[in-house]
Amino acid sequence: MQTEVAPPPGESTEKARRTPQQQRSQLRVASILEAAGQLLEEVGAGALTTNAIARKAGTSIGSLYQFFPNKAAVLARLADSFRSEVTRTLGRVFNLETARRSIITFVNLFIDGLEEVQRRTPGFGYLFSSAKIEDSSADEAAHQLERQIMEPLDKVLAEAYPDVPEKQRKICLRMITETSKVLLANVRHLDPASQAMMSTEVKRMLGLYVQSYFDPQKR
Amino acid sequence: MQTEVAPPPGESTEKARRTPQQQRSQLRVASILEAAGQLLEEVGAGALTTNAIARKAGTSIGSLYQFFPNKAAVLARLADSFRSEVTRTLGRVFNLETARRSIITFVNLFIDGLEEVQRRTPGFGYLFSSAKIEDSSADEAAHQLERQIMEPLDKVLAEAYPDVPEKQRKICLRMITETSKVLLANVRHLDPASQAMMSTEVKRMLGLYVQSYFDPQKR
Amino acid sequence: MQTEVAPPPGESTEKARRTPQQQRSQLRVASILEAAGQLLEEVGAGALTTNAIARKAGTSIGSLYQFFPNKAAVLARLADSFRSEVTRTLGRVFNLETARRSIITFVNLFIDGLEEVQRRTPGFGYLFSSAKIEDSSADEAAHQLERQIMEPLDKVLAEAYPDVPEKQRKICLRMITETSKVLLANVRHLDPASQAMMSTEVKRMLGLYVQSYFDPQKR
Amino acid sequence: MQTEVAPPPGESTEKARRTPQQQRSQLRVASILEAAGQLLEEVGAGALTTNAIARKAGTSIGSLYQFFPNKAAVLARLADSFRSEVTRTLGRVFNLETARRSIITFVNLFIDGLEEVQRRTPGFGYLFSSAKIEDSSADEAAHQLERQIMEPLDKVLAEAYPDVPEKQRKICLRMITETSKVLLANVRHLDPASQAMMSTEVKRMLGLYVQSYFDPQKR
DNA sequence: GATGAATGAGCTTTCATTCAT
DNA sequence: CATGAATGAAAGCTCATTCAT
Numbered sequence: 001m002q003t004e005v006a007p008p009p010g011e012s013t014e015k016a017r018r019t020p021q022q023q024r025s026q027l028r029v030a031s032i033l034e035a036a037g038q039l040l041e042e043v044g045a046g047a048l049t050t051n052a053i054a055r056k057a058g059t060s061i062g063s064l065y066q067f068f069p070n071k072a073a074v075l076a077r078l079a080d081s082f083r084s085e086v087t088r089t090l091g092r093v094f095n096l097e098t099a100r101r102s103i104i105t106f107v108n109l110f111i112d113g114l115e116e117v118q119r120r121t122p123g124f125g126y127l128f129s130s131a132k133i134e135d136s137s138a139d140e141a142a143h144q145l146e147r148q149i150m151e152p153l154d155k156v157l158a159e160a161y162p163d164v165p166e167k168q169r170k171i172c173l174r175m176i177t178e179t180s181k182v183l184l185a186n187v188r189h190l191d192p193a194s195q196a197m198m199s200t201e202v203k204r205m206l207g208l209y210v211q212s213y214f215d216p217q218k219r
Numbered sequence: 220m221q222t223e224v225a226p227p228p229g230e231s232t233e234k235a236r237r238t239p240q241q242q243r244s245q246l247r248v249a250s251i252l253e254a255a256g257q258l259l260e261e262v263g264a265g266a267l268t269t270n271a272i273a274r275k276a277g278t279s280i281g282s283l284y285q286f287f288p289n290k291a292a293v294l295a296r297l298a299d300s301f302r303s304e305v306t307r308t309l310g311r312v313f314n315l316e317t318a319r320r321s322i323i324t325f326v327n328l329f330i331d332g333l334e335e336v337q338r339r340t341p342g343f344g345y346l347f348s349s350a351k352i353e354d355s356s357a358d359e360a361a362h363q364l365e366r367q368i369m370e371p372l373d374k375v376l377a378e379a380y381p382d383v384p385e386k387q388r389k390i391c392l393r394m395i396t397e398t399s400k401v402l403l404a405n406v407r408h409l410d411p412a413s414q415a416m417m418s419t420e421v422k423r424m425l426g427l428y429v430q431s432y433f434d435p436q437k438r
Numbered sequence: 439m440q441t442e443v444a445p446p447p448g449e450s451t452e453k454a455r456r457t458p459q460q461q462r463s464q465l466r467v468a469s470i471l472e473a474a475g476q477l478l479e480e481v482g483a484g485a486l487t488t489n490a491i492a493r494k495a496g497t498s499i500g501s502l503y504q505f506f507p508n509k510a511a512v513l514a515r516l517a518d519s520f521r522s523e524v525t526r527t528l529g530r531v532f533n534l535e536t537a538r539r540s541i542i543t544f545v546n547l548f549i550d551g552l553e554e555v556q557r558r559t560p561g562f563g564y565l566f567s568s569a570k571i572e573d574s575s576a577d578e579a580a581h582q583l584e585r586q587i588m589e590p591l592d593k594v595l596a597e598a599y600p601d602v603p604e605k606q607r608k609i610c611l612r613m614i615t616e617t618s619k620v621l622l623a624n625v626r627h628l629d630p631a632s633q634a635m636m637s638t639e640v641k642r643m644l645g646l647y648v649q650s651y652f653d654p655q656k657r
Numbered sequence: 658m659q660t661e662v663a664p665p666p667g668e669s670t671e672k673a674r675r676t677p678q679q680q681r682s683q684l685r686v687a688s689i690l691e692a693a694g695q696l697l698e699e700v701g702a703g704a705l706t707t708n709a710i711a712r713k714a715g716t717s718i719g720s721l722y723q724f725f726p727n728k729a730a731v732l733a734r735l736a737d738s739f740r741s742e743v744t745r746t747l748g749r750v751f752n753l754e755t756a757r758r759s760i761i762t763f764v765n766l767f768i769d770g771l772e773e774v775q776r777r778t779p780g781f782g783y784l785f786s787s788a789k790i791e792d793s794s795a796d797e798a799a800h801q802l803e804r805q806i807m808e809p810l811d812k813v814l815a816e817a818y819p820d821v822p823e824k825q826r827k828i829c830l831r832m833i834t835e836t837s838k839v840l841l842a843n844v845r846h847l848d849p850a851s852q853a854m855m856s857t858e859v860k861r862m863l864g865l866y867v868q869s870y871f872d873p874q875k876r
Numbered sequence: 877g878a879t880g881a882a883t884g885a886g887c888t889t890t891c892a893t894t895c896a897t
Numbered sequence: 898c899a900t901g902a903a904t905g906a907a908a909g910c911t912c913a914t915t916c917a918t
Binding site: 044046171174175178179181182185186197198201202204205206208209212 | 265358390391393394397398400401404405416417420421423424425427428431
């Protein structure tokens with residue numbers, strides 16, 4: 001997330017004076033987002049209050065509002081960080097070769113990617129799996145996140161399987177989306193063993209399903 | 220759970236005087252639950268306030284608290300009423316014959332049943348599909364509902380397919396549950412045409428999946 | 439302000455049960471408005487907080503919001519009560535006879551009326567004299583009040599002096615308005631003797647001015 | 658009040674080093690006051706925040722507090738700068754000749770002077786016309802400003818018309834003050850044409866009034 | 877029992893002011 | 898001195914719950 005270029009290890013005091021401020025800001029923002037993510041995981045969106053976020057982030061409520069105009073913005077930014085995390089993680093998966101070779105493998109990799117992000121990034125699973133939450137700010141963020149994750153997937157599938165009609169592809173995408181969400185929603189509360197099992201099953205179910213639409217041999 | 224047992228036509232005035240009161244109570248409770256369900260559908264759990272429930276039910280907030288100790292209790296009772304609705308509706312489906320003949324048909328009927336309840340009973344889809352989301356009071360209720368719905372399904376499957384190991388059955392059950400929830404969660408916001416499509420797809424996906432576990436021919 | 443008819447001193451328990459609620463409500467509303475008016479007088483609009491109003495009115499903040507949707511509504515209602523007070527007080531003054539006989543007397547009576555309301559009704563002077571305050575809710579209310587007070591005055595003048603061109607009348611009205619506001623703004627912080635003097639002077643100044651426009655002899 | 662006294666071109670390096678700092682300080686203070694004045698005009702006292710002032714002045718909030726102990730001090734200093742502006746502008750008006758020749762002309766010139774300052778100095782009209790309104794910090798400053806402007810006027814009148822009793826003079830002064838405030842308060846939101854008209858009317862009203870007290874011919 | 881006014885903890889957000897860098 | 902991040906009291910408002918009538 002650090003978009004700021006590290007200051008050249010040098011002599012310029014001008015720059016040196018300015019950088020720490022931004023670093024601190026970056027850290028604060030990061031810790032606020034982290035706190036928000038953890039709270040989301042722990043207590044859910046309903047109990048996610050700005051005060052709680054600030055407390056958990058080790059800051060004051062005032063500082064939170066110095067960086068974010070309102071609660072919704074915190075969630076939006078969190079969703080955005082999740083999105084870039086997903087994009088980074090799935091970058092290698094989203095290519096035509098993989099998609100064409102085996103749709104099943106492709107879907108499996110997609111899910112593996114989501115699970116990896118989920119493991120690394122507290123709150124991701126919660127937010128992604130609960131688009132259509134009550135809290136309108138979280139809801140907004142969740143929807144955005146879902147769209148942004150699914151769009152590239154759609155694009156790759158469209159390229160890899162140009163003769164599958166769009167309508168079918170969209171349906172399939174919807175099913176993949178929702179089933180992934182199911183997985184992430186469930187996995188969060190399970191012991192590692194059950195997690196693995198659940199993961200396997202979801203892949204199996206989804207694999208059978210998408211194969212029936214996409215696999216050349218079966219069509 | 221006092222399901223409307225008509226009081227024996229008594230002769231004592233004591234009883235006669237009490238009966239209409241009890242009836243009124245039942246009516247109040249019923250209207251409160253109905254209001255809660257409708258509001259759940261309309262505004263979601265986040266905006267569901269006790270005052271709104273009372274108002275919609277045509278009672279006072281004080282009366283609501285005469286029958287329910289707190290908000291969570293209202294939702295719990297609502298979940299319970301949903302459960303009995305589901306039980307009633309799925310009663311004919313849950314029999315060995317059907318389950319044994321074709322697991323796919325069985326699952327399809329199960330889903331049809333849920334959809335039927337969803338159509339008839341405002342709030343059911345919302346509550347059932349949002350186990351482990353948000354508002355802690357609704358959450359509790361949703362979980363209870365889920366358990367109560369899945370238990371009989373498990374029992375029937377266990378009887379119908381005694382040689383499928385329990386572990387696999389449990390997993391499969393989980394997948395059926397979650398996938399059903401997905402359906403109900405999505406269906407609520409779609410036009411009838413899309414609803415039908417979604418329903419078909421979910422059945423297809425789930426069918427392929429359970430078949431691979433349960434269908435004697437395929438095993 | 440009691441618009442509710444007193445319940446007939448009788449036997450109907452039905453009505454008796456309902457009335458006290460409304461009475462209590464009326465009392466609460468009245469005490470809230472009173473508190474708001476007093477605070478306005480004492481601390482000004484800047485320090486007028488909903489919590490302070492509730493505290494001074496001897497209620498809880500929740501009760502205040504049971505009767506008023508927001509702070510602005512309290513101010514608006516207060517302005518409205520002031521307006522009706524002014525209307526009632528100036529009722530006898532606003533007639534053609536008086537206006538025609540002597541414009542000076544007419545204006546004097548108008549000012550006397552405002553001062554009377556000011557004496558009786560805490561907050562009136564403050565609100566009326568400070569249209570264009572910072573606090574937007576108070577501002578809104580103040581403007582409304584000013585308009586509602588000046589409109590009937592305009593109407594009477596128009597009827598009494600039909601050959602004074604509208605433009606001149608409007609200007610004059612503006613001056614009367616503003617000068618009255620000056621009086622009320624100043625009078626609030628003066629001892630009775632100074633009050634009387636200030637009042638006399640304002641009348642003198644305004645008298646000389648309006649006479650030069652309206653008095654038939656001078657035109 | 659250190660009004661930009663150019664430091665003597667010194668020879669010691671000590672002094673030379675300090676001087677530019679003082680100049681910078683002066684500039685900072687000036688820009689802060691300017692910003693405050695402009696904001697007062699634009700957003701009013703209610704929305705006038707210290708952070709906004711600093712931002713508009715191109716400084717940091719920290720610097721602002723280096724020069725001013727608190728927000729009230731900024732407004733006090735602003736009022737003071739307005740006062741010196743008014744003093745400078747009205748310097749030529751405040752002389753016995755003018756005052757004696759025609760009280761009406763004198764008052765007109767006084768008002769013209771205020772309007773000139775108002776035109777040149779953003780925030781002046783707002784602050785001057787809102788003595789005893791709202792925000793306590795602005796209030797304090799406004800009062801001080803009013804006193805400081807009215808004192809010299811009183812002095813000139815006392816000298817020019819020694820046989821008008823003090824009591825009457827004070828009253829008259831009060832009326833002039835308040836009526837001027839009315840003008841400045843109203844004028845700020847009007848188009849030029851209406852401004853001119855308002856100005857004329859106020860002068861007319863005030864002229865008629867003071868004439869009745871001060872004009873030798875009429876007494 | 878029924879009613880709805882009353883309560884107050886708690887939420888989001890703002891802003892004057894401080895303080896480490 | 899400059900900077901701006903940090904602070905937290907306080908404001909407006911909501912809603913589950915209680916309690917006098």
